Amino acid sequence: MNAARFNPQAFAAWREQQQQAVEQALSAWVSGDAPAGLGEAMRYAVLDGGKRLRPLLALATSEAVNGAATAAMRAACAAELIHAYSLVHDDMPCMDNDVLRRGKPTVHVRFGEAQALLAGDALQALAFEVLVPADGSVSPVLSARLCRLLALSAGAAGMAGGQAVDLASVGSALGLEALSSMHRMKTGALLQASVMMGAATGDVPDQALDQLARYGACVGLAFQVVDDVLDVTADSATLGKTAGKDAAAEKPTFVSLMGLAPAQAYADRVLDEAHDALLSSGLTRLDTLHALADWVGRRHS
């Protein structure tokens, strides 16, 4: 599906190049200077890990709209900092109580709960700091827009709210619509915001913006459906985190509600819609965004 739209090798090369650039930028901004071990915990939480999907979405969207590269890298890293902080807090004993993340002990296991709590808090603040550089390399108007997009996606109407619904849903009979709504907040909002922040770095007609929002929503949903599929089909070593934990926690998932094969088919349909949104956007430099959608939908970890 859609394989003709892009060159897989070109996409792999782009992805690796961007992942390295993101790693360098994050390493510079998460300085480690913070006192009393806090900096070390922050760097441990952020660096050398993850697919960097949110940064890739921001950067690819910025390229698609011919956006400002400096601002795009800051938006990319700000989204990743929010994601990284959420993982640190989600893994804590009072939440998911997970000990393994990206193949390493989780932050609270390594540094203690108090330091994990503070590292997450400081990473969230850093995300907004990164969006408003002192050197004037991002226009204040764009900084303000990026801050608003990020704050909305991270807060009570987005990621934090979705996490609250998720916690409340354990052992409950959540239906498919409620499950989709929960994931739209918990993971979808930040993924979509990554796309919209990338779009904000350029000058995009409203109609294209609407389609990019639809693309971001579909990629977010596909990401989660595939996540649920992998939770039952992959092992912990491949995932770099504890497999099968949703079932163990009696959490409703797309697989538990639909069955495995229908969930996989659903992911494909959602991916089709992501591609369709791009085709309807009127934009032309879309190869990387097409490829990213498939990369999310066909990943194995």
Next chain:
Amino acid sequence: MNAARFNPQAFAAWREQQQQAVEQALSAWVSGDAPAGLGEAMRYAVLDGGKRLRPLLALATSEAVNGAATAAMRAACAAELIHAYSLVHDDMPCMDNDVLRRGKPTVHVRFGEAQALLAGDALQALAFEVLVPADGSVSPVLSARLCRLLALSAGAAGMAGGQAVDLASVGSALGLEALSSMHRMKTGALLQASVMMGAATGDVPDQALDQLARYGACVGLAFQVVDDVLDVTADSATLGKTAGKDAAAEKPTFVSLMGLAPAQAYADRVLDEAHDALLSSGLTRLDTLHALADWVGRRHS
């Protein structure tokens, strides 16, 4: 000292009026709409409590520089949201493990640890959202500047970093300079940022800005010294939180390092410097800022 500079009744009236306005604004912005009990926990953490010192500093400074009132109220409430989130997280079992705050059970006691963690996270995001209104009532240039001031004061170089030093200092032989440095980050940074955000709402010469920064730093330090004094001289009912807990936790304080009377004298000297900074600023509408400094330095809870 300095009593002649302002009318105590006028200040009390101003304070009560502003506290009510802040309460109304916070009640509107912390909507309670967040799902699965999150909104309720957020409102519980924020509303109907506290002296609102950070908002008062922002609002009084904005008045002193003839700043934009709409932006000032948003800056005031954003600072309070950061403060409120930090209290929620600091009270959690893995941090200070406190059960009483503002005379009520702490958020994790009332709503559970997971909800407390999420409520704090969502309040931090909301603080930045409030600074960038969608209605254009704050200029993007000012929004960006406020976001940067707030992020710096809340993050690893400010509040979160100071909290990390505080945790690491339990049972240690912290000297007076190290203790001051820790408090400059932990509480001083956000108090000073409240002043600087208020100043940013107007058009202030650099020289006045420097003096306002000095004022903010002194008020922050005086606040903490008095806090340490009250921890040994006041009871829990008066404080609305657990008294004597610093000594119980073997935390170094200004009182434990200097003794009670010298700590009280030190607070007075720092207050004098706060007043001096205002007098050196070249600004003219300073009565409320003078009064606020004394209110902080002479409080009984």
